[in-house]
Amino acid sequence: MPHQRTVANASSPPMTSSASTTRPLSKPWAIGAITIGSGLELYDSVVYNFFATLIGPQYFPLTDPLSQLLFSFAAFGVGYIMRPIGGLIIGAYADRVGRKPAVVLTLWLMALSAAILVLTPTYAQIGLAAPIMMTVARLLQGFAIGGEMGPASAMLLEYADEKSRGFYTSWQPFSQGLAAVFAALVALCLTNLLPPSALASWGWRVSFVIGVMVIPISVMIRSRLDETLVPAKWGESTKASHRSLMKENWRELLASVLLMIGLASAVHIVVFYLPNYGAIQLHIPLSQSIWAGFVGSIVLTLLSPLAGWLSDRIGRRKVVWWSRAAMLAMIYPAFYALNSVRSLSCLLVVAGCLAIPMAMTSASTLVLVSEVLPQRLRATGLSVSYYVAVVIFGSFSQFFSTLLIHWTNDPNAPAYYVIGCGLISLVGLAMVKETLGRRLG
Template sequence: MQTLTETQELKAARRKAITAGGIGNFVEWFDFALYAQFATIIGFHFFPSNDPTASLLATFAVFAVGFLARPLGGLLFGQYGDRKGRKAALSLAVLLMSGATLAIGLTPSYATIGVAAPALLLVWRILQGLSAGGEYAGASSFVVEYAPVGKRALFASINPVATALGTIGGAMTGLIVTWAVPDDALEAWAWRIPFIVAGPLGIVGLYLRSKVEETPEFSAVLKQTENTGKQHAPVVEAFRTTKGRMLILFGWSALNAVAFYLLTSYMVAYMTQRVGFEQSEALGIYIIGLVAFALACPIAGILIDRYGPPKVAVGSAILLAALVIPAFGLMETATLTSAIIGLSIYGMVVACIATLTPLLMVDLFPVHIRYTASAVSYNLAYAVFGGTAPYFATWIVARTDIGEMPGYYVMSLCVLGVIVATVGMTKMYRGNKVQDPEIAKVMATV
C-alpha cells in the first residue's frame, strides 16, 4: 500500500518525466524538421542545378541518407540506455541533434566551398540520424514507464504530440523568418536563422533532462543488475528472445514512417512546387495540419486505452486507406480552405497510428532490453520507409504528374498495417492487456 507521500512523490516524478520527455522530444524534432521546411532553398545552395526538381531530389536524397544512420543510432543509444539508463542516453541524444542542426546553419554553400558543402551537409544529417535513432525509443520508454495502469496509451500520446509541436515550432520559426525578410534575403542568408536557434534550444533540453530521475521500472532492473554483478547483452538477447515482437513493431512502424514523414517532411515542398502555393501559404496550411494531428493524439490514446491496441490499429489503418486519396484530392484543388481540410483530415487519422507506435515500443519488450529492441526495429523501418518517403513521393509525382500518387503508396502500407494488427497484435494483447507474462508482471507493479 502506497502512503500519501509516496503517491505525491510518484505524481511529481511523472510530471517531471512528461516535461523532460516531451520538451526533449520537442527540441529534437524542431531541429530535425527544419531540413524539410527549407528543402527547396537548401537544394538551391548545396545542390545547384538548372532543374528545380533535380535539386529537390538531391536534397531529399541526403534527407534519406540521414535515416540510414538511425538504426545504428538506435543500436548505440539502445545499448547505452539499457545498461546505463534512459536519462543519460536521452541527454546525449538531444545535445547531438542540436549541435548537428546548428552546424547545418553555419556551413557555407556550394558557391563558397564547392563539393565540401554537400559533403558536410551529409555528415550533419548522419549525426542527426544517429541522434533521432536514440531519441524516440528512449523517450517512449521514459514516459510510458511512468504511466499508471490504464493510461499507458494516453501517456504514449505525449511523444507524438511533442514531435508535432516541435515540428510546428520549426515551421513557425520558418514562417516568421519568411514573413519578416524579403524573398531574396530569405534565399541568400535568412534561411539559416532557424538552424542557428537550435543551439540554445539544445541546452534547454539538456538541462531539463538532467533534472529528472530514472523510471521506477528501469531503476528496479538496474538495482538487480548491481546486486548480481551480471552484465547483459541487450542486442544479443533482443534478437534471441523477441524476434517476433520486433517484427510486429517493424511492420507497424513502416506504416507510421511513411504516413508521418509525408505529413511532416513532404507537404511543404509538395504544396509549393506541385500545387503552387506560396511558401508562407504552404507553411500556414502545414502548421494547421500538424495542430490537427497533435489534438487528435490524446484522443487516440484514450481510445486505445479503452478498446485495446489491436482494434484501434485495424480501424485506423482502414480509415487512413479510405481517406488518404480524398485528402490529397482536396489539396490538389489549390484552394486554401480545401488544402487545410485535406491535410487536417490526413493528420488526424495519422495521429491514431502514431500514438500506437510508442505504446508498442514499450509493451512488446521486457524492461532490460526494451530500449535496444524497440530502437533497432523501429529505426530499421524508418530507415527503409520513412527516409525514402519524401524522395519517392517527389519522384513518383514528377514521373506521373498525378498529385495523389503518394496516397496510393500509403494505401499499400495500410494493408501491411492491418495484417500486423490482426496477426501480430492480437497474439500479444487480450483486450488492452498485454499477454506476455514477463511484461504483464512488470506492468502490474507500476
C-alpha cells in the first residue's frame, strides 16, 4: 500500500512501496481523479435545482403556486442544513483517518440519496410519505456533500508545492462548474427531447438515474489515489481537535465563514437562481432559461484554474478583493437590464458576465481559507466554514430572493441580497493576512 506523506514534504511525489499491487496515479491524473469525483458527486444536488419547478407540484401539492415554489426551493435548501454536520463528522474522520477513505464514503452516500429520489412515488400515490422521503434524500445529499468538499480540497492543496497551491486548489471550484455543466446539459436534453407531460411524470427522474450510474465509476477512479495525511494516533481525541479548532483558530474560522458568505450567495444566485428567475420572473420557457445555468457554469469551469494560477502570482487577497468589488458593482445593473430587456439573449449575457467575478473569487477564496487552517484541522475547518455560510446565505438564497420580490414588489430584489452578502464578506477579508508563499503547518 502507498505510504502516507505529510504536508512538510508536499512538494515531493507520493511514495509507494514495492509491494503495492495497484500502480498509483501520477500528479496530473490524481488531480483529475479528485476533480471528476467531486464533480460527479455534486451533480445530483445541482440537477435537482433545475427541476425544482417540476418536482414541487408533485411532492408539495398546495393550491397556491407561490407556496409550491417556495416549498420546492425550501426542499432544495433543507439539504444544505446537513452540510455542516456532514462536514464536521466526515471532515473529522478525514483529519483523523485520511482524506481518501472520506471521499470514497461520501460518494456511496450520494448514490443512496439519488436512488431514493429516483424511486420515491409522488404525493398522489403514497401521500405524506412522498415529501418526507424527498426531504430525507435531500438531507442525505447534504450530509454527503458536506463531508466531501473539505477532504477533497485539502487533498488538492496537499498535493501541491508552495508555488502552485492556488492552481491545484482551483480544481475544486472547477469541479463544481463541471457538475453544473453536466447537470445543465442533462436538463437541456430532457426538457427539449421529452414532451412536457412525460418530463413532469417521469423524465426528470432520468437525471438522477444517471447520477446513480456514474458514482461507481468515480469510486473506482478514486481508489487509486495516494493518501496525503498521516493518520492520527488512535489515542488522540477528535473532540479535542474540534475544541482546538474553536479555541486556537477562532479568528481564522470566523474570517473563513465571512469570506464564504460572499462566495456562496454569488454562486447560488448566478448559477442556480438565474435559470429559475428567467422562467418565473421573465416568463422564458424553462427549456431555454436553463441555458443561463449552463453559461454560468461554463465560465466557472474555464476561469477557475486561471483564478488559482493568478492567486499564485499576485496573491490571494488581491484576487478576492477585486473580484468581490466587481460583483458588487455589476449585480444591480445586471438585474435592471434583465427586467428592462426581458429576453433570453439578455439573460445569457448577464449570466456570463456575472460568472466572471464569481469564478475569480471562488478559487482564490478557497485557497485562502485552506491555507489559514493547520493540516490536522484543515478538512474539518474547510467543510464547516464553507457549509455554515452556504446553509445560511447560499442554500436559501432562492427562497429569500423569491420572498423579497413578493414582499417588495421589486424584481431587482435579488441584487440587494448579493450586495449585502458581498459587503459582509469583505469584513472576513480584512481579518486575514496574505497566505501566498506561507509554509503550511
